[in-house]
Amino acid sequence: MATAPEPPTAEALRHAVEVLRRGGLLGLPTETVYGLAADAENEFAVRRIFAVKGRPSTHPLIVHLGSTEAVSEWVSHVPEEAHALAAAFWPGPLTLVLPRSTRASDAVTGGQGTVAVRVPAHPVALAVLRAYGGGLAAPSANRFGRVSPTRAAHVLQDLGADVDLVLDGGPSQVGVESTIVDLSGTAPALLRPGGVAREAVETVLGRKLSSQSEGQVRVPGMLPSHYAPRAGLVLAGRSEAVHRAAELHAAGSRVALCGPAGLVAPPGVLQLPASDDVEELARSLYELLRSVDAAQVDVAVVVVPGEAGLGLAVLDRLRRAAAPRGGRT
Numbered sequence: 001m002a003t004a005p006e007p008p009t010a011e012a013l014r015h016a017v018e019v020l021r022r023g024g025l026l027g028l029p030t031e032t033v034y035g036l037a038a039d040a041e042n043e044f045a046v047r048r049i050f051a052v053k054g055r056p057s058t059h060p061l062i063v064h065l066g067s068t069e070a071v072s073e074w075v076s077h078v079p080e081e082a083h084a085l086a087a088a089f090w091p092g093p094l095t096l097v098l099p100r101s102t103r104a105s106d107a108v109t110g111g112q113g114t115v116a117v118r119v120p121a122h123p124v125a126l127a128v129l130r131a132y133g134g135g136l137a138a139p140s141a142n143r144f145g146r147v148s149p150t151r152a153a154h155v156l157q158d159l160g161a162d163v164d165l166v167l168d169g170g171p172s173q174v175g176v177e178s179t180i181v182d183l184s185g186t187a188p189a190l191l192r193p194g195g196v197a198r199e200a201v202e203t204v205l206g207r208k209l210s211s212q213s214e215g216q217v218r219v220p221g222m223l224p225s226h227y228a229p230r231a232g233l234v235l236a237g238r239s240e241a242v243h244r245a246a247e248l249h250a251a252g253s254r255v256a257l258c259g260p261a262g263l264v265a266p267p268g269v270l271q272l273p274a275s276d277d278v279e280e281l282a283r284s285l286y287e288l289l290r291s292v293d294a295a296q297v298d299v300a301v302v303v304v305p306g307e308a309g310l311g312l313a314v315l316d317r318l319r320r321a322a323a324p325r326g327g328r329t
């Protein structure tokens with residue numbers, strides 16, 4: 001188990017606030033993944049986020065806040081269910097979509113009538129948010145469609161000089177993005193599975209979440225191909241994974257097998273360990289996808305978890321990473 005992340009030094013905090021004040025972009029560690037953060041009320045800075053990511057401007061951003069109390073400034077109304085979820089999961093890996101107030105600009109919301117808000121748990125993110133005072137718009141700090149960063153070094157590798165400062169908060173402890181719950185409609189809907197288990201949200205709400213049908217939502221993580229490494233991915237159950245890897249190898253591909261200890265890769269196939277503990281698998285998932293590319297294989301056979309708990313988020317990311325690339329925007 002990784003050590004708990006440390007708060008930032010006073011010097012790092014001062015520097016981060018200065019970057020944000022002048023409309024710069026900050027690589028911000030959160031407990032889910034690293035964010036590419038900017039002042040959510042500075043339209044110039046928000047536009048730069050879209051430009052650097054290469055993300056269509058109609059795809060809205062999450063506004064990160066330093067406290068639950070700050071949410072009321074960004075939304076027109078806080079429904080009872082939002083209070084309940086905030087009390088249960090904030091600070092933490094949950095994002096709520098609520099009817100927006102005038103403070104949330106079209107640049108951040110993609111012109112929608114709603115805004116997504118989250119209070120992250122990472123001590124560096126919280127310290128920066130509290131020192132800065134305002135909301136920070138922050139998508140994951142990767143180029144559009146690529147694997148999300150879970151370490152400061154990933155942000156630097158992917159974005160280089162396009163980011164003004166990257167704070168190092170150690171490896172992200174959750175490892176997959178926040179769970180997004182839409183509370184702006186008549187019934188609560190799960191827009192993206194993530195770091196808070198669907199079952200845990202449903203327990204607090206006392207009712208089931210509906211699943212939004214894909215076509216309706218402007219969520220980049222909802223595009224069929226996303227979170228993708230360069231190598232191809234084949235998803236397999238534990239019992240068939242070794243056989244699939246052997247077949248692909250025999251057909252002439254360079255193959256990696258990503259699965260729990262106990263599975264033995266066939267001769268000529270590279271073995272990359274993946275935990276069979278679903279929380280540990282979530283934590284290391286993006287690192288695993290990066291190591292697949294670093295190994296320069298053509299295809300990786302990945303053993304998939306079940307849907308319980310964080311398994312749903314891991315499966316969702318793996319399915320998108322494995323989707324055909326042709327349709328990617």
Ligand code: TXA
Pocket residue numbers: 030032033034035036059060061062093095097109112114115116118120138139140141176177178180191218219220221222
């Ligand atoms: O864990 C996370 O949520 C990370 C960290 C950095 O906080 N952030 C993140 O941001 O994953 P991003 O931009 O990669 O994904 C945010 C998702 C997008 O898919 C976006 O479309 C959706 O939130 N979103 C934002 N505002 C929305 C809204 N008003 N209605 C529906 N979806 C919204």
Ligand code: MG
Pocket residue numbers: 139140148221
């Ligand atoms: Mg993302």
